[in-house]
Amino acid sequence: MAKHEEKQQRLQSCKVVGAPDGGWGWVVVGALFMISALVFGLLRSLGVFFVEFVQYFEESAQAVSWITSIGVAVQQLLSPIGTAACNAYGARPVIMLGGFLSGLGLILASQATTLPHLYLTMGIISGSGWALVFTPGVASVMQYFTVRRSLAMGLGFTGVGLSSFAFSPLFQYLVQTYTWRGALLILGGLSLNMVACGALIRPLGPPKVMERAESSSKSSGCGTFFSRVCDYFELSLLSHRGFLTYCLAVTFFNAGYFIPYVHLVAHSRLVGFSEYQAAFVISATGMTDILGRVVSGWASDLQRVRTVHLLTTWTGLVGVFLLLLPLCSLGGNYVGLLAVSLAYGFCAGALTPLVFAVVPQIVGMERMLGALGLLQLIESVGGLLGAPFSGWLRDLTGNYTGSFLVAGGFLILGTIITATLPHFFSCTNPPPPSPKKKAKNECIEDGLLKQTFSSDCDHKKLHALEDVRYSDRDSGKASYHNHTTEPGSEAEHVPLTADRTEAEGACV
Numbered sequence: 001m002a003k004h005e006e007k008q009q010r011l012q013s014c015k016v017v018g019a020p021d022g023g024w025g026w027v028v029v030g031a032l033f034m035i036s037a038l039v040f041g042l043l044r045s046l047g048v049f050f051v052e053f054v055q056y057f058e059e060s061a062q063a064v065s066w067i068t069s070i071g072v073a074v075q076q077l078l079s080p081i082g083t084a085a086c087n088a089y090g091a092r093p094v095i096m097l098g099g100f101l102s103g104l105g106l107i108l109a110s111q112a113t114t115l116p117h118l119y120l121t122m123g124i125i126s127g128s129g130w131a132l133v134f135t136p137g138v139a140s141v142m143q144y145f146t147v148r149r150s151l152a153m154g155l156g157f158t159g160v161g162l163s164s165f166a167f168s169p170l171f172q173y174l175v176q177t178y179t180w181r182g183a184l185l186i187l188g189g190l191s192l193n194m195v196a197c198g199a200l201i202r203p204l205g206p207p208k209v210m211e212r213a214e215s216s217s218k219s220s221g222c223g224t225f226f227s228r229v230c231d232y233f234e235l236s237l238l239s240h241r242g243f244l245t246y247c248l249a250v251t252f253f254n255a256g257y258f259i260p261y262v263h264l265v266a267h268s269r270l271v272g273f274s275e276y277q278a279a280f281v282i283s284a285t286g287m288t289d290i291l292g293r294v295v296s297g298w299a300s301d302l303q304r305v306r307t308v309h310l311l312t313t314w315t316g317l318v319g320v321f322l323l324l325l326p327l328c329s330l331g332g333n334y335v336g337l338l339a340v341s342l343a344y345g346f347c348a349g350a351l352t353p354l355v356f357a358v359v360p361q362i363v364g365m366e367r368m369l370g371a372l373g374l375l376q377l378i379e380s381v382g383g384l385l386g387a388p389f390s391g392w393l394r395d396l397t398g399n400y401t402g403s404f405l406v407a408g409g410f411l412i413l414g415t416i417i418t419a420t421l422p423h424f425f426s427c428t429n430p431p432p433p434s435p436k437k438k439a440k441n442e443c444i445e446d447g448l449l450k451q452t453f454s455s456d457c458d459h460k461k462l463h464a465l466e467d468v469r470y471s472d473r474d475s476g477k478a479s480y481h482n483h484t485t486e487p488g489s490e491a492e493h494v495p496l497t498a499d500r501t502e503a504e505g506a507c508v
Contacts, residue, residue, distance in 0.1 A: 024202055025144030025152065031197040032156030035095070035137045038102070038191050039075070039130045041163025043068060044261035044286075048171040048279060051266060052180045057115050061266070065391035067118050068262050069384050074127025075134065076254075076380030082132045083139065083373030084232040091136040092201045098132025099194030101125055106188035110181045122184075126191075133194050135376055138356055139369045140201050150307065153353035154297025161293060161349050164286025168265075168279040234370025242362045242422050243371060247378040249417040250355060253315060255382030255389075256322065256410030259403055260285075260344065262387045264325075267400040272332045281338060285345030292349030300354060306429060308358050312418050314351035318344060319411030326401040361429060362421070386410065 046068055053064045085094045105126030112118045138153070145152040174183035230236065237243050261282070268278035296314065300307050321344040328336035356372065363371045390403030423430040 021145050021147050025141070027200055028140050028144050028202075029152050029156045031200045032137045032141050033159035034197045035133050035159070035194055036157050037159030037163035038194055039134050040160045041167055041286075042187065042191070043072060043258070044160065044164050045167035045171055045282065047262055047265035047282065048168055048175060049180055049183070050262065051269065052175055053115070053118070056180070059115055060391070061263075061394050062388055062391035063115060065262060065387040067115075067122055068258065069387045070119055070123030071127040071130070072254075072258060072387075073380045073384035074124055075130035076376040076383055078128055078131035079135045079376030079380075080233055080370070080373035082135050083369050085132070086136045086139065086369060087232045090201075090203050091140050092198055092203070094132050094136050095198030095201060096195045097198075098129040098134075098136075099192060099196075099198055101129030102133060102194060103129070103188045103190075103192035105129060106184050106191055108188075110184040110188065129191075129194075131376075133198070135372050137197070137201075139372055142356070142360065142365075142368060143204055148301055150300035150353055150357045151294075151297040153357055154293040154295075157293045157349075157352050158290045160352070161286045161289030161291075161345070164261075164289060165283045166286075168282040168286070169276070172275060172279045232370070234367050234374065237363060237367060237371055237374055240363060243374075245417065245421055246358065246362055247375055249414040250375060251379045251382040252410045252414030252417065253351070253355070253382070254379040255386035256319070256407035256414075257348065257386075258383065259386055259390045259407035260322065260325070260341075263390060263394070263400050263403055264341070266394075267326070267329070267404075268337065270399060271329050271337075273334060273337075277334065281341050284338060285341045285348075288342045288345035289349030292346035293353055296350035297353050300357060306427070307354055307361060308418065308421065308424060311351060311354040311358055312415050314347050314354065315411050315415045315418070317347040318351060319408045319415065321347060322404050322408030322411060325408075326399075326404045382410070 050061075050064055053059070053067070054061060057064070082094055082098070105121045105124075105128075108125065109118055109121035112121060138156075141152050141156050142149055171183060171187075174186055178186070264285075265278045265282060268281055269275065273281075292314075296310065299305070300310055321340055325337070325340045325344065328340045359371050359375065360368045386407070390400070390406060393402040393406065394400050396402075418424070
């Protein structure tokens with residue numbers, strides 16, 4: 001009882017602050033800049049280690065490709081755990097723990113003696129840390145910005161492009177100077193800086209999912225644990241048609257997106273270019289990637305074109321440039337390879353902030369955190385299978401032409417699937433779902449889910465849901481007080497906001 005009262009006092013004492021669209025939010029953008037650089041900037045530059053691992057362990061390209069694929073897949077597979085932990089404990093401690101695990105995995109990888117050791121350290125341990133760092137960092141920036149959200153996301157993600165430009169030649173230098181073991185040890189030390197980035201995250205208030213979970217635990221004594229799991233993970237989104245369609249499209253994006261960053265260096269060396277020429281291709285791609293992210297965020301915030309339409313434009317262009325990439329490098333044409341790589345980098349950078357900016361438009365801002373975690377979980381299938389499949393094609397054909405053609409096909413297929421989203425062909429954004437209606441639907445889903453686990457409470461829950469439905473229709477706020485407010489409680493003296501109405505009034 002005392003513990004429950006302490007939680008209630010903590011929630012009431014935390015003042016919820018609206019998105020400031022600036023101020024400390026720019027510090028959070030800086031933290032996301034470092035996080036994105038040390039997660040995906042590092043992943044995109046691991047192609048430098050690809051050739052070293054193939055030669056040292058004497059393994060096939062397909063086997064070595066699993067290192068990056070496992071890391072990306074684990075990062076995305078465990079993202080719902082990261083978002084659920086943020087709902088329970090806040091983003092700051094979660095990101096700090098993730099930064100520690102990221103550095104630990106790379107430090108242990110420097111002592112690997114077999115390829116499975118790299119699967120465990122770089123793939124699973126570092127991948128787990130990336131899961132606890134990246135999605136909570138993205139969600140923190142989105143909570144701090146409303147009007148300039150796409151621009152803030154684009155600026156935060158420029159860390160990926162800048163690090164791609166700097167990391168490829170840096171990694172090449174570190175490998176030649178200290179061997180791949182010393183290079184991985186240094187990267188582990190760099191990754192520990194994400195612990196400091198996590199310490200910069202200031203919460204704007206208690207998550208609304210936590211408030212909803214506290215409210216439901218007060219009103220019901222059975223199925224409480226399962227109810228909290230559903231709230232923290234936002235499992236009701238698994239029945240949301242638009243969200244599932246978007247997840248399928250992003251899965252295909254993810255299957256083809258990382259293939260150039262895994263195999264472009266190896267492809268450049270295979271067609272006859274030097275090590276530094278191959279590394280410069282990735283670096284130049286990173287520079288146009290930076291420009292693409294900023295331009296894309298700025299154009300999206302102008303609101304002249306719907307964000308989802310801009311996204312499909314960029315993804316379609318990325319697919320086309322991936323199809324052209326092996327053709328333009330035939331006969332040792334370095335200028336052609338560099339030109340297509342620059343165009344690819346711009347479009348690939350432009351689509352990245354929009355992939356996340358579209359999510360609140362589909363599911364609403366209140367379910368955004370859980371939606372990001374589930375999106376990363378579902379798209380992990382593409383990240384896990386894309387690079388190994390392209391590596392298998394290289395082993396089968398002896399070159400990377402088929403790999404890039406398949407990668408471009410994945411992007412184009414994802415673009416077509418995105419066009420099947422509800423209201424996609426509308427020139428204006430559809431109205432957001434009614435908060436009251438959404439909350440009622442969530443409660444009905446929770447009641448039906450709990451029915452499987454707590455049969456003794458079935459009739460009570462269903463009657464309560466029916467009471468809420470009809471009382472809201474017939475009596476409005478007066479009926480709301482009868483069902484949710486105890487006599488003498490603080491809620492009688494505090495005006496109801498839209499958030500309190502949704503979290504407490506509908507989910508009885």
